[in-house]
Amino acid sequence: DAGVIQSPRHEVTEMGQEVTLRCKPISGHNSLFWYRQTMMRGLELLIYFNNNVPIDDSGMPEDRFSAKMPNASFSTLKIQPSEPRDSAVYFCASRRAGSSYNEQFFGPGTRLTVL
Amino acid sequence: QQQVKQSPQSLIVQKGGISIINCAYENTAFDYFPWYQQFPGKGPALLIAIRPDVSEKKEGRFTISFNKSAKQFSLHIMDSQPGDSATYFCAASLYGGSQGNLIFGKGTKLSVKP
Numbered sequence: 001d002a003g004v005i006q007s008p009r010h011e012v013t014e015m016g017q018e019v020t021l022r023c024k025p026i027s028g029h030n031s032l033f034w035y036r037q038t039m040m041r042g043l044e045l046l047i048y049f050n051n052n053v054p055i056d057d058s059g060m061p062e063d064r065f066s067a068k069m070p071n072a073s074f075s076t077l078k079i080q081p082s083e084p085r086d087s088a089v090y091f092c093a094s095r096r097a098g099s100s101y102n103e104q105f106f107g108p109g110t111r112l113t114v115l
Numbered sequence: 116q117q118q119v120k121q122s123p124q125s126l127i128v129q130k131g132g133i134s135i136i137n138c139a140y141e142n143t144a145f146d147y148f149p150w151y152q153q154f155p156g157k158g159p160a161l162l163i164a165i166r167p168d169v170s171e172k173k174e175g176r177f178t179i180s181f182n183k184s185a186k187q188f189s190l191h192i193m194d195s196q197p198g199d200s201a202t203y204f205c206a207a208s209l210y211g212g213s214q215g216n217l218i219f220g221k222g223t224k225l226s227v228k229p
Contacts, residue, residue, distance in 0.1 A: 004158070033216060041221075042204075042219065042220070042221035042222050043204060043219045043221075045216055045217075056216065091158050093158070102147055102149070102209075102217060103149070103161050103164075104161075106158030106159050107158050108157060109156075109157075
């Protein structure tokens with residue numbers, strides 16, 4: 001099992017540019033979560049999907065952030081335009097359908113730096 | 116009511132000592148309490164979890180103690196090792212894979228000195 005795959009692993013961009021983060025969940029998992037991690041705020045849930053449908057996007061900071069899940073094996077998180085305060089590590093996690101335990105499997109993260 | 120409060124923010128322990136991290140929650144509907152471990156440069160990974168029908172769960176050197184009346188739970192790491200140095204997150208949720216998301220504490224950075 002390859003685990004959750006995220007790309008890119010590192011992204012450096014300039015303020016105002018569009019940034020797209022990508023995630024491939026574990027095969028057979030039907031829930032997908034996007035988190036942001038910073039020293040100040042810890043691990044924050046941005047949005048999560050069940051069966052490709054967004055369930056809770058209350059953690060999305062503002063309209064500059066958008067997330068899509070066009071199919072069960074792919075999701076994107078887009079920031080447009082990016083700002084320096086968006087600098088963080090972004091994690092994607094997935095969860096197995098019908099899991100008896102609410103165990104989420106995290107990817108390795110994307111470290112985003114906005115200059 | 117959705118918060119999980121975690122303390123301390125950081126912890127330094129000598130090798131062989133006991134590490135203790137505490138968490139408190141408010142929502143009495145929560146009935147699943149996992150701990151996640153995160154090493155530098157990696158994503159968090161499930162370490163151990165407990166449901167409130169038991170007061171303690173032990174897996175190797177790691178033990179969760181749960182106090183339902185106080186709405187508190189804690190992670191104890193016995194015989195702490197330098198390899199345990201990581202950030203630990205407590206979390207809470209409703210039991211079951213379809214019951215929404217985990218609410219995470221802000222994390223505790225543990226350093227175990229040799």
